[in-house]
Amino acid sequence: xxxxxxxxxxxxxxxxxxxxxxxxxxxxxxxxxxxxxxxxxxxxxxxxxxxxxxxxxxxxxxxxxxxxxxxxxxxxxxxxxxxxxxxxxxxxxxxxxxxxxxxxxxxxxxxxxxxxxxxxxxxxxxxxxxxxxxxxxxxxxxxxxxxxxxxxxxxxxxxxxxxxxxxxxxxxxxxxxxxxxxxxxxxxxxxxxxxxxxxxxxxxxxxxxxxxxxxxxxxxxxxxxxxxxxxxxxxxxxxxxxxxxxxxxxxxxxxxxxxxxxxxxxxxxxxxxxxxxxxxxxxxxxxxxxxxxxxxxxxxxxxxxxxxxxxxxxxxxxxxxxxxxxxxxxxxxxxxxxxxxxxxxxxxxxxxxxxxxxxxxxxxxxxxxxx
Amino acid sequence: xxxxxxxxxxxxxxxxxxxxxxxxxxxxxxxxxxxxxxxxxxxxxxxxxxxxxxxxxxxxxxxxxxxxxxxxxxxxxxxxxxxxxxxxxxxxxxxxxxxxxxxxxxxxxxxxxxxxxxxxxxxxxxxxxxxxxxxxxxxxxxxxxxxxxxxxxxxxxxxxxxxxxxxxxxxxxxxxxxxxxxxxxxxxxxxxxxxxxxxxxxxxxxxxxxxxxxxxxxxxxxxxxxxxxxxxxxxxxxxxxxxxxxxxxxxxxxxxxxxxxxxxxxxxxxxxxxxxxxxxxxxxxxxxxxxxxxxxxxxxxxxxxxxxxxxxxxxxxxxxxxxxxxxxxxxxxxxxxxxxxxxxxxxxxxxxxxxxxxxxxxxxxxxxxxxxxxxxxxxxxxxxxxxxxxxxxxxxxxxxxxxxxxxxxxxxxxxxxxxxxxxxxxxxxxxxxxxxxxxxxxxxxx
Numbered sequence: 001x002x003x004x005x006x007x008x009x010x011x012x013x014x015x016x017x018x019x020x021x022x023x024x025x026x027x028x029x030x031x032x033x034x035x036x037x038x039x040x041x042x043x044x045x046x047x048x049x050x051x052x053x054x055x056x057x058x059x060x061x062x063x064x065x066x067x068x069x070x071x072x073x074x075x076x077x078x079x080x081x082x083x084x085x086x087x088x089x090x091x092x093x094x095x096x097x098x099x100x101x102x103x104x105x106x107x108x109x110x111x112x113x114x115x116x117x118x119x120x121x122x123x124x125x126x127x128x129x130x131x132x133x134x135x136x137x138x139x140x141x142x143x144x145x146x147x148x149x150x151x152x153x154x155x156x157x158x159x160x161x162x163x164x165x166x167x168x169x170x171x172x173x174x175x176x177x178x179x180x181x182x183x184x185x186x187x188x189x190x191x192x193x194x195x196x197x198x199x200x201x202x203x204x205x206x207x208x209x210x211x212x213x214x215x216x217x218x219x220x221x222x223x224x225x226x227x228x229x230x231x232x233x234x235x236x237x238x239x240x241x242x243x244x245x246x247x248x249x250x251x252x253x254x255x256x257x258x259x260x261x262x263x264x265x266x267x268x269x270x271x272x273x274x275x276x277x278x279x280x281x282x283x284x285x286x287x288x289x290x291x292x293x294x295x296x297x298x299x300x301x302x303x304x305x306x307x308x309x310x311x312x313x314x315x316x317x318x319x320x321x322x323x324x325x326x327x328x329x330x331x332x333x334x335x336x337x338x339x340x341x342x343x344x345x346x347x348x349x350x351x352x353x354x355x356x357x358x359x360x361x362x363x364x365x366x367x368x369x370x371x
Numbered sequence: 372x373x374x375x376x377x378x379x380x381x382x383x384x385x386x387x388x389x390x391x392x393x394x395x396x397x398x399x400x401x402x403x404x405x406x407x408x409x410x411x412x413x414x415x416x417x418x419x420x421x422x423x424x425x426x427x428x429x430x431x432x433x434x435x436x437x438x439x440x441x442x443x444x445x446x447x448x449x450x451x452x453x454x455x456x457x458x459x460x461x462x463x464x465x466x467x468x469x470x471x472x473x474x475x476x477x478x479x480x481x482x483x484x485x486x487x488x489x490x491x492x493x494x495x496x497x498x499x500x501x502x503x504x505x506x507x508x509x510x511x512x513x514x515x516x517x518x519x520x521x522x523x524x525x526x527x528x529x530x531x532x533x534x535x536x537x538x539x540x541x542x543x544x545x546x547x548x549x550x551x552x553x554x555x556x557x558x559x560x561x562x563x564x565x566x567x568x569x570x571x572x573x574x575x576x577x578x579x580x581x582x583x584x585x586x587x588x589x590x591x592x593x594x595x596x597x598x599x600x601x602x603x604x605x606x607x608x609x610x611x612x613x614x615x616x617x618x619x620x621x622x623x624x625x626x627x628x629x630x631x632x633x634x635x636x637x638x639x640x641x642x643x644x645x646x647x648x649x650x651x652x653x654x655x656x657x658x659x660x661x662x663x664x665x666x667x668x669x670x671x672x673x674x675x676x677x678x679x680x681x682x683x684x685x686x687x688x689x690x691x692x693x694x695x696x697x698x699x700x701x702x703x704x705x706x707x708x709x710x711x712x713x714x715x716x717x718x719x720x721x722x723x724x725x726x727x728x729x730x731x732x733x734x735x736x737x738x739x740x741x742x743x744x745x746x747x748x749x750x751x752x753x754x755x756x757x758x759x760x761x762x763x764x765x766x767x768x769x770x771x772x773x774x775x776x777x778x779x780x781x782x783x784x785x786x787x788x789x790x791x792x793x794x795x796x797x798x799x800x801x802x803x804x805x806x807x808x809x810x811x812x813x814x815x816x817x
Contacts, residue, residue: 027410119405128407133415323405326397332390337418
């Protein structure tokens with residue numbers, strides 16, 4: 001026990017160095033910083049149409065949907081969920097989340113902003129480091145530039161990138177997210193790394209190589225990587241898999257990996273985590289949870305037990321990850337602030353919004369257009 | 372500027388931007404529970420801070436500038452897209468410093484406000500605000516400015532606040548001390564029956580003491596008989612009432628009221644003790660302020676004195692013996708009978724009585740006064756009921772008035788009306804080197 005406490009103390013101070021200003025240069029990859037600057041330089045004044053933000057707009061964040069929709073037949077027999085065993089002692093917990101948001105449109109492309117948050121629990125207190133916002137002007141010019149850069153840089157495999165501006169955002173977002181996840185896994189030892197989403201990789205915008213690297217580093221440092229999906233498209237008998245734990249009124253873990261894995265027989269999409277449905281508190285919400293596949297099932301279950309003991313879990317969701325999400329998410333006010341930044345620093349002029357419906361039909365356009 | 376719309380800022384609020392609540396909630400939620408830092412390479416977060424503190428100015432259109440001249444009416448609107456917003460000093464609009472009788476009322480946010488005291492001439496004015504915010508102070512400033520310019524003032528001082536207006540803080544007489552006379556009813560202010568006259572005396576009996584009409588007719592007969600015989604004196608009147616042949620109940624009604632009046636010691640047969648209305652007339656025409664100190668006076672005495680003075684003033688003004696009088700009436704509801712309000716703002720105004728009502732109870736001033744007022748000096752009010760009452764003024768919209776008045780600090784007043792050329796303006800009233808406080812008695816002397 002004494003040995004563990006000393007270990008944790010050491011690791012806490014190590015991760016706390018993320019707070020220091022000197023570490024700024026490692027929090028964001030130079031590549032992204034340069035790309036942001038480079039892309040914004042392609043704005044040559046002119047007009048831009050800012051994204052209209054209102055208080056009633058519930059979902060500002062542009063979610064990147066990658067998870068394939070999968071409906072599992074009910075011929076499969078589902079195991080009973082295993083109760084999550086209480087594990088004595090706690091460990092450091094770190095969580096990473098990244099948000100992206102569309103800020104507006106220029107005459108040449110789309111304007112986006114990215115921000116990432118890294119939150120860790122140290123003793124009883126929570127700490128964070130937040131990176132960004134980074135603004136990007138995504139257009140064909142930048143896409144071509146990225147393509148050239150990826151060929152020149154072997155260490156980072158951007159070679160799969162295509163010059164399609166509409167795909168650039170999810171790639172940039174993944175790049176930042178994986179970078180911060182790698183940082184967390186490298187800085188933490190014998191702890192739990194919480195990620196947002198799943199441990200699925202192999203799509204064009206989410207190369208396997210990044211996630212592999214993250215998981216390898218994590219294992220080297222004795223960490224367990226657990227990913228929580230707020231939304232899942234995996235269904236069983238026409239219902240979301242999270243409904244499988246409807247009747248469970250205790251903290252439990254249901255391994256559904258053996259019925260999921262056969263659906264992904266080979267590359268490119270790879271499930272790099274073992275897939276579970278987990279309910280971390282008796283009255284909490286169930287989530288799809290992916291745990292590093294290289295960990296034994298026993299270790300995975302222990303990691304979940306340690307998480308419950310080491311972090312506050314409200315409504316079945318770890319507080320560290322919740323804070324990371326809250327801190328990274330853009331509010332409407334922040335979008336306005338970024339628009340103001342673009343206007344001041346890049347001389348963009350706000351273009352009056354042109355609605356074809358409104359122009360054509362005046363007040364007789366549809367209600368959504370007229371509002 | 373050749374052409375422009377004049378808008379006045381009436382309120383400053385935080386802008387209710389989309390997402391601001393989420394931002395604030397996040398800050399509150401995390402400030403105690405989570406520590407950390409932001410790595411913001413392009414310093415975009417500074418814009419977030421700017422936005423969070425963004426304020427919105429609530430404005431009202433007050434007029435327009437056309438060919439470089441300010442007008443309070445406007446019939447056009449500027450372009451929404453190409454117009455520019457430029458700050459414009461309100462003193463340029465409201466000030467009448469080029470008038471012949473300039474007086475500096477105080478400071479606005481940016482400059483001194485100087486107005487022409489002539490703008491009080493022929494006008495009906497109201498000074499109102501809650502207790503202790505500086506109403507009497509402004510009133511004194513106006514009185515001093517008026518006598519400095521040779522104007523006659525009559526001050527009905529209910530609380531004895533004006534008695535030291537002629538003395539500096541160091542207790543030395545000021546330059547205007549000889550232009551100020553303080554009168555105390557029953558002491559330095561006593562009247563003779565013949566000067567007062569039947570009409571005034573009878574009105575007092577009826578309105579102040581509720582003498583029944585039938586009894587008043589009997590009293591008139593008694594008075595007329597004594598007047599015809601040249602024996603109109605207090606003792607004679609007393610005897611005549613007791614001896615006059617009438618019903619006992621009528622006699623009792625008259626006698627009890629007569630005794631009440633006598634107890635007030637406002638009347639005298641001694642010529643040397645009587646107030647000299649001739650001298651009053653002379654001094655007033657030279658520019659003088661008479662302060663009627665009614666502190667601690669009985670309610671009937673107050674009403675009686677005011678009835679007598681106004682009646683006398685009306686007479687002197689009608690005969691053109693007096694040019695005009697600036698009447699400062701503090702808490703007029705204490706002594707002004709119902710029928711006088713209308714009279715003051717119509718008939719007496721035409722005769723030359725220019726009244727300034729000073730009150731901390733705005734609902735006691737009749738609505739017609741607010742509607743007819745030419746100048747309104749409004750200090751702070753926070754009570755909704757009071758704000759409702761003052762909102763009836765015709766010179767400014769209720770929204771502006773409520774918005775400005777409820778946030779006014781002490782000694783700051785919103786001035787509306789002719790004196791500021793109908794551009795509402797907030798002024799911090801300038802201090803005076805006089806003993807501004809009345810003779811308030813205090814228990815704690817340190």
